[in-house]
Amino acid sequence: xxxxxxxxxxDFIFMWIRVATPILLAALGAxxxxxxxxxxxxxxxxxxxxxxxxxxxxxxxxxxxxGLVGGLASALIVSAIxxxxxxxxxxxxxxxxxxxxxxxxxxxxxxxxxxTGEKGNSSSLKSFAFPNLEIPIIKDIPVIxxxxxxxxxxxxxxxLMVVLVYILLYKTPLGLRMRAVGENPDAASxxxxxxxxxxxxxxxxCGALNGLGGMYLSMGYLNMFVRDMVAGRxxxxxxxxxxxxxxxxxxLVSSMVFAFFDGLSNIxxxxxxxxxxxxxxxxxxxxxxxxxxxxxxxxVAKQKxxxxxxx
Amino acid sequence: MNSNKRxxxxxxxxxxxxxxxxxxxxxxxxxxxxxxxxxxxxxxFFIGPFTSVRRIGNIxxxxxxxxxxxxxxxIIFGSGQFSMIAEGAFFIGTSGAMMAAIALDLPAGIHPxxxxxxxxxxxxxxxxxxxxxKMRWNVSELVTSIMLNYVVQFFAIYLVNYHFRxxxxxxxxxxEFKDTSRLQVVLDGTRIxxxxxxxxxxxxxxxxxxxxxxxxxxxxxxxxxxxxxxxSGLKVTxxxxxxxxxxxxxxxxxxxxxxxxxxxxxxxxASPGYGWTGIVVALLARKNPLLVPLSAAFIGYLNVGxxxxxxxSDVGREMVDIIQGVMMFLIAADALLQGWKQRMIVKAAKAxxxxxxxA
Numbered sequence: 161x162x163x164x165x166x167x168x169x170x171d172f173i174f175m176w177i178r179v180a181t182p183i184l185l186a187a188l189g190a191x192x193x194x195x196x197x198x199x200x201x202x203x204x205x206x207x208x209x210x211x212x213x214x215x216x217x218x219x220x221x222x223x224x225x226x227g228l229v230g231g232l233a234s235a236l237i238v239s240a241i242x243x244x245x246x247x248x249x250x251x252x253x254x255x256x257x258x259x260x261x262x263x264x265x266x267x268x269x270x271x272x273x274x275x276t277g278e279k280g281n282s283s284s285l286k287s288f289a290f291p292n293l294e295i296p297i298i299k300d301i302p303v304i305x306x307x308x309x310x311x312x313x314x315x316x317x318x319x320l321m322v323v324l325v326y327i328l329l330y331k332t333p334l335g336l337r338m339r340a341v342g343e344n345p346d347a348a349s350x351x352x353x354x355x356x357x358x359x360x361x362x363x364x365x366c367g368a369l370n371g372l373g374g375m376y377l378s379m380g381y382l383n384m385f386v387r388d389m390v391a392g393r394x395x396x397x398x399x400x401x402x403x404x405x406x407x408x409x410x411x412l413v414s415s416m417v418f419a420f421f422d423g424l425s426n427i428x429x430x431x432x433x434x435x436x437x438x439x440x441x442x443x444x445x446x447x448x449x450x451x452x453x454x455x456x457x458x459x460v461a462k463q464k465x466x467x468x469x470x471x
Numbered sequence: 472m473n474s475n476k477r478x479x480x481x482x483x484x485x486x487x488x489x490x491x492x493x494x495x496x497x498x499x500x501x502x503x504x505x506x507x508x509x510x511x512x513x514x515x516f517f518i519g520p521f522t523s524v525r526r527i528g529n530i531x532x533x534x535x536x537x538x539x540x541x542x543x544x545x546i547i548f549g550s551g552q553f554s555m556i557a558e559g560a561f562f563i564g565t566s567g568a569m570m571a572a573i574a575l576d577l578p579a580g581i582h583p584x585x586x587x588x589x590x591x592x593x594x595x596x597x598x599x600x601x602x603x604x605k606m607r608w609n610v611s612e613l614v615t616s617i618m619l620n621y622v623v624q625f626f627a628i629y630l631v632n633y634h635f636r637x638x639x640x641x642x643x644x645x646x647e648f649k650d651t652s653r654l655q656v657v658l659d660g661t662r663i664x665x666x667x668x669x670x671x672x673x674x675x676x677x678x679x680x681x682x683x684x685x686x687x688x689x690x691x692x693x694x695x696x697x698x699x700x701x702x703s704g705l706k707v708t709x710x711x712x713x714x715x716x717x718x719x720x721x722x723x724x725x726x727x728x729x730x731x732x733x734x735x736x737x738x739x740x741a742s743p744g745y746g747w748t749g750i751v752v753a754l755l756a757r758k759n760p761l762l763v764p765l766s767a768a769f770i771g772y773l774n775v776g777x778x779x780x781x782x783x784s785d786v787g788r789e790m791v792d793i794i795q796g797v798m799m800f801l802i803a804a805d806a807l808l809q810g811w812k813q814r815m816i817v818k819a820a821k822a823x824x825x826x827x828x829x830a
Contacts, residue, residue, distance in 0.1 A: 201613070241800070249804035254553045254613065258750055259799035266792020273787045274505050392621055399614045436629035443621040447604075450615060454608040 166427065170306040175426065177307070178381065180419030181315045182207070182390075185373030186397035187415045188318075188325050189366035191406040195329055196362035197342035201257025202242050203370055204394030205264030210235040210374035212268045215385045216275055218288040224379075227288050231375040232368055238264075239367025243360045261394075269387050282378075282385040289379045290314050312380040314372055321369060326408040328365075338362050373397075392443060396422075399446045403453045414449070421445035474819040482812040483757060489808075490755075490801045491769070494794050501790055512784035519779035520772055526779070528661025532733065534764070534771030535663075536561070538670035539725020540749025541756065541763045542677050543718035549681065549758060550714035551694040554601050554612040558746025559620035560594035560719040562739075564726025566627035567593035569645055569737040572652035572730075573635055582651040587669070587727035594723015595716045597623055602715040606708045612715075624742045631737050645737035654732040666728030670764070673721060677760040690714055722746065751795045754802040770795065 166172055186203050193200040210231040217230020242260055245251040269279050276284050290313040299309035329335040337358050340348040345355045373393075378385040396418050403417075404410030425441040498516060503509045520526050543557040571586035600619060604610040628643075635645040654664040681687040693700040693710045701707045725745070730737065748770060755766035777791035801807065 199613075245800050245804055248806065250806040250809075251800065251803035252805075255750070255754070255799060255803035258555075258747065259796045259803065261796075262747055262751070262799060263793050263796020266789040266796065270787050270789040270793065273789070279787070279789075392618070395614060395617045399611075399618070402611060402614070434629050434633055436625040436632065440622045440625040443618040446618045447615050447622070451604055451608060451610050454604075454610040458608050 163427075163431075167424075170303055172423065172427065173307045174311075176416070176420060176423045177311060177315060179422045179426070180416050181312070181318050182373040182376050182381065182393050183397050183400060183419050183422070184318045184412060184415040185314070185321065185369050185376065186394055187400040187404070187411045188321050188408060189369030189373070190398050190401035191404065191408060191411045192325060192329065192338070192362050192369070193366040194401055194406045195335075195342045196338040196359050197345060198246065198359055198363060199253055199257075199398070200242065200363065200366055201254050201398070202238070202260035202394075203257075203366075203397055204390055204392070205257075205260035205262075206235050206238045206242075206367055206370040207374035207377065207390045207394050208264045208268050208388070209238050210371035211378035211389060212271060212282075212385045214371075214375035215282050215285065215287040215378050216271070218379065219285045224288040224290065227379060228375070231379075232371045235367045235371025235374065236364055239363050239370070240360075242367075243363040246363075247356045247359055265388065268385070272385065272387065280387060285384070287379065287384060289383045290376070312376065314376040314380050317372060318376075321372075322408050322412050325369075329408065334358075334361070370394075396442065396446050399450050403450060414453075417449060418442065418446055474823070475816060478812060478815045478819065482808055482815070486802075486808050487755070487757075490798055493801060494773075494798050497794055497797060498790065501793070502786055506784060506786050508784060512780050512786045515783045516776040516780040516786075519783070520775045524660050526775065528658065528663050529775045529778075530768060530771045531663050531667060532661070532771075533774050534767035535667045535670055535732070536725050536729040536743075536745045537749055537752045537767040537770055538667075538674065538763055539728070540722050540745045541752035541767060542673060542760060543722035543725075543746075544749045544753040545677070545756070545758050545760060545763070546681075546690070546714050546718040546721070548753065549694045550690050550711050551697050552602075552605070552612055552711050552715060554598065554616040554715055554718075555746065555750075556598045556601055556616040556619065556715065556719060557722040557749050558742060558744065559616070559623035560597050560722035561726040561729075561746050562620075562627050562742045563597045563623045564590035564594045564723030565730040565737065565739070566630050566726075567723065568652075568727030568730045569635060569648070570630070572648035573646050575652075576649070577651060579651040582649065583654050583665075583731050586652055586731060587666075587724050590727025590730075591720040591724040594726065595720040598715045598719020598722070599712070602712040606712050620742070620746070627742075628740065635737070637736065643738065643740050648731065648735050652731055653735070654728065662733060664728075664732030666732040669728055670725070673724075674760045674763050677721075681760065686710075686713075722749075748795065751799050751802075754799060 186207060190200055190203060213234035214227045214231025218224055218227025221227065221230065238260060242256050246253050246256045272282060273279050276282055278284065292310050292312055293316060295309045299305040329339065337348070337353055341353060341355050341358045349355050374390070377389050397415070400414040400418050401411050403414040422442045425438045428438045429435060499513060502512045506512045520530055540557045540561055543560065547554050547557070567590040568586045571589045575582065575585065577585055597619065601612040601616040604615055605612040631643065631645045637644045637646050654666050657663055657665055657668065681691060689700070689705050690710055693705060693707050697707050752763065752767045752770050755769065756762035773791050773794060777788040780786055781788035
């Protein structure tokens with residue numbers, strides 16, 4: 161019972177939003193990509209690379225600004241490579257994504273070792289982090305202030321991105337083209353749309369959002385880069401995107417659902433359950449969540465069929 | 472027709488040679504950028520693995536688990552599914568073999584067979600989960616299999632920590648396996664074990680299965696064009712499920728063979744990632760089971776070279792992961808050299824047409 165009261169406490173909800181941020185950012189990226197008809201499995205690796213290069217660029221550039229530039233640039237470069245191989249050289253997207261993830265694991269540890277002499281983390285470097293923001297009026301409201309104010313800058317950016325991605329996809333010509341290309345590339349191509357160009361842009365936008373997600377991990381959530389720190393969040397984001405039907409609002413909701421179990425695994429460690437079971441909780445929750453969602457989808461599809469038959 | 476086949480083979484061979492050359496070139500470029508003593512590092516990387524019998528043995532030992540996971544990947548991808556379960560099936564296989572090796576009392580010849588068989592069963596069960604979810608409710612097997620890999624990893628470590636742990640050891644290690652469970656060393660002076668032979672046998676069996684049985688043919692048709700297969704009356708979903716179960720069993724047996732052949736305790740605190748590396752090996756083998764030993768040996772060679780280089784120079788072994796990622800990109804790039812292939816096919820077709828006209 162103690163646990164339930166803790167889950168309802170502002171502390172937990174604050175942490176919940178904290179752990180949801182990287183998943184949300186990456187899932188929004190995945191949403192843009194999949195609306196344009198590309199499943200980007202390289203989220204995991206892209207986040208990892210931008211997490212490291214954000215930290216390194218902030219150290220060598222001497223300011224947070226250069227960290228941001230470095231992190232975003234690395235994510236864009238990786239995404240451009242993905243896009244080039246997938247779109248221009250006709251490589252299968254799952255294999256491209258796996259290639260990015262494989263290379264990213266090695267690349268980050270390798271570069272980390274060259275830069276710091278260590279393979280574990282970047283704690284020896286004095287890197288910059290994104291500041292936390294106190295929101296003027298809201299912070300003075302009792303419970304709501306505790307929950308909503310004082311988060312990392314990128315957390316607010318992530319929430320803003322939900323709106324921006326929504327506007328991009330549903331209110332701009334580019335978004336309309338992306339959805340058309342994703343829905344039916346041949347039809348879009350037949351009316352003169354350049355499928356490759358539009359998908360390329362979608363993948364780059366996805367890369368930028370991923371870059372923010374990766375940097376949040378190493379320059380906000382923690383203040384250093386740790387090897388393999390993404391730990392499957394990229395894949396969870398992919399699941400969140402498909403459960404949210406690639407719609408920014410749906411993606412936000414399903415990211416929050418998956419992040420809930422991530423947060424839960426953080427606090428359950430005080431209980432006397434073997435820690436391995438607690439560690440597997442976010443991944444298990446993702447499988448179950450996707451399954452429940454798909455069951456519901458297939459029930460809806462069946463009902464539609466029935467109605468059509470009756471009509 | 473015949474000339475087309477020849478052109479395909481020629482282009483494929485050139486492409487592979489090109490990719491291997493690019494990989495080796497990339498190694499040199501990276502080493503020269505970061506190393507203080509590049510020649511030493513390069514010597515250790517390329518020549519190091521061949522300097523003693525033991526090291527050549529290391530290449531084959533490193534290739535052995537990759538043979539199993541690559542075969543699993545070939546079957547899964549061959550059926551048109553993108554399940555990444557080879558990774559999880561391999562790891563659950565290792566823990567299955569560990570349980571059998573510690574808990575059972577069996578005579579020497581039978582013990583490893585039972586243990587590896589049990590490992591295969593566990594691998595098949597794990598692979599069945601994403602396959603069934605996909606078949607029944609159309610849940611993306613790609614995401615569920617990757618998530619399941621994490622679940623399996625933690626579950627295996629739980630088994631070691633809570634049920635088979637060596638209490639006196641400070642680092643994580645299981646109890647020692649019974650002597651009867653160990654796989655025999657087949658070549659003196661190395662650690663090459665009978666699991667390697669099992670891997671080679673499986674390669675041949677898998678080739679026979681894919682290219683000489685009716686189920687294998689159905690599987691390949693399903694993988695090439697599942698709609699065509701469906702309208703031809705094949706039970707597509709069952710073929711896909713069965714393919715993943717067989718793949719899981721193969722990867723699981725690989726895990727068992729690796730554990731019993733190379734170790735006397737279970738010491739992994741995280742999955743060694745052979746399932747992911749298996750994808751590179753499978754692609755490099757052009758999805759042909761008979762070429763798997765060769766491509767596994769090549770990837771094994773890169774890994775052993777990287778290990779030796781990391782020990783004897785200032786370049787880290789993680790470089791090999793970068794190389795593997797780049798190779799995966801290049802192999803997957805269907806359009807690479809496609810223009811050249813196209814021109815040759817057109818030329819051959821024109822020549823044939825010309826002959827017919829003359830005749």
